[in-house]
Amino acid sequence: MADRDQPSAPIAGNAKPSAEPSAEPSAGLAAPVAPITVVTGGSEGIGLALAHRFAKAGDHVAIVARNPERLARAASELRAAGATVVEIAADVTAPDTPAVIDAALAARGYYADVLINNAGIGLSGAFADEPEAAIERAMATNVTALTRLTRHMLPAMLNRRRGGILNVASMGGFMPGPYQALYYASKAYVLSLTEALAFEAAGNGVRIAVLAPGPVETRFHARMGAERARYRTLMHAMSPARVAGFGYWGFRVGRRVIVPGFVWPVVALAARITPHVLLNPMMAWLLYTEPRQPLPK
Numbered sequence: 001m002a003d004r005d006q007p008s009a010p011i012a013g014n015a016k017p018s019a020e021p022s023a024e025p026s027a028g029l030a031a032p033v034a035p036i037t038v039v040t041g042g043s044e045g046i047g048l049a050l051a052h053r054f055a056k057a058g059d060h061v062a063i064v065a066r067n068p069e070r071l072a073r074a075a076s077e078l079r080a081a082g083a084t085v086v087e088i089a090a091d092v093t094a095p096d097t098p099a100v101i102d103a104a105l106a107a108r109g110y111y112a113d114v115l116i117n118n119a120g121i122g123l124s125g126a127f128a129d130e131p132e133a134a135i136e137r138a139m140a141t142n143v144t145a146l147t148r149l150t151r152h153m154l155p156a157m158l159n160r161r162r163g164g165i166l167n168v169a170s171m172g173g174f175m176p177g178p179y180q181a182l183y184y185a186s187k188a189y190v191l192s193l194t195e196a197l198a199f200e201a202a203g204n205g206v207r208i209a210v211l212a213p214g215p216v217e218t219r220f221h222a223r224m225g226a227e228r229a230r231y232r233t234l235m236h237a238m239s240p241a242r243v244a245g246f247g248y249w250g251f252r253v254g255r256r257v258i259v260p261g262f263v264w265p266v267v268a269l270a271a272r273i274t275p276h277v278l279l280n281p282m283m284a285w286l287l288y289t290e291p292r293q294p295l296p297k
């Protein structure tokens, strides 16, 4: 693993890496030399917890998110814990973000050794009531950006025969989710894509895994307006740190599908074998939220 005593790296810039020569240890080197773990959505929640966990194991970490203040706070928190951090303020849905990440890393002498595709957003409510823009945004974040970043980083990993990709799906990927229909479908895509890629990459020295947690205590649920859904009161939500612990170890030991906890793996298995005609009404009952109030004119 990389040396943890290197000085902290500065903010990479809001999707615009600086053209100035780097003051980092790599300045003057022709090619990136040091491995780093890139965590999208690394400024809070599960992503920040994963960044902490991988940094604790000695990895240098790059965190990617849109809000620069939250990103800076997360980076300070990681540095206070002894991590070496690169901050990259970028929106994963922007088509040039893979290149922006590459440039920000290369300017500091790093290459993406491990990619954690964690950035994701939820959508709660009846599909037909969702604004089209919200649906587009969720597909762009949960599906398109994850796919684009995976395709961008994977060939170099395969050439190096090291590193890997940890995609963050959800327990929702194992079943249909009425009233969070698009979110559940997007996570089914992540699960399916990742399992298939893990098979294709097997034996090439590259680890590919999917992390599929049940509910986790983050601001995610409030953000999508699901706090009043029954699952929030009836289901225990794990801490992000605990989820990250399972994610880290699962990834390191080469698990392909990592379901954190001891009960959720059983739920995942049950979901795989239960007919959807039974699962659909059950999930609808758990996920239903009152329709949103119309916005004031």
Ligand SMILES: NC(=O)c1ccc[n+]([C@@H]2O[C@H](COP(=O)([O-])OP(=O)(O)OC[C@H]3O[C@@H](n4cnc5c(N)ncnc54)[C@H](OP(=O)(O)O)[C@@H]3O)[C@@H](O)[C@H]2O)c1
Binding pocket: 040, 041, 042, 043, 044, 045, 046, 047, 064, 065, 066, 067, 068, 070, 090, 091, 092, 093, 118, 119, 120, 121, 122, 141, 168, 169, 170, 171, 212, 213, 214, 215, 216, 217, 218, 219, 220, 221, 223
């Ligand atoms: N919480 C749960 O119960 C749960 C359960 C299973 C799976 N998951 C999955 O776990 C992942 C993380 O969830 P979480 O609960 O940690 O969410 P969260 O607390 O809402 O954090 C989301 C993170 O993603 C970033 N992000 C969102 N959109 C982005 C974009 N377009 N570009 C770059 N960064 C973006 C956010 O920062 P900015 O807003 O500043 O960009 C933030 O850092 C998601 O994929 C989610 O689907 C969550």
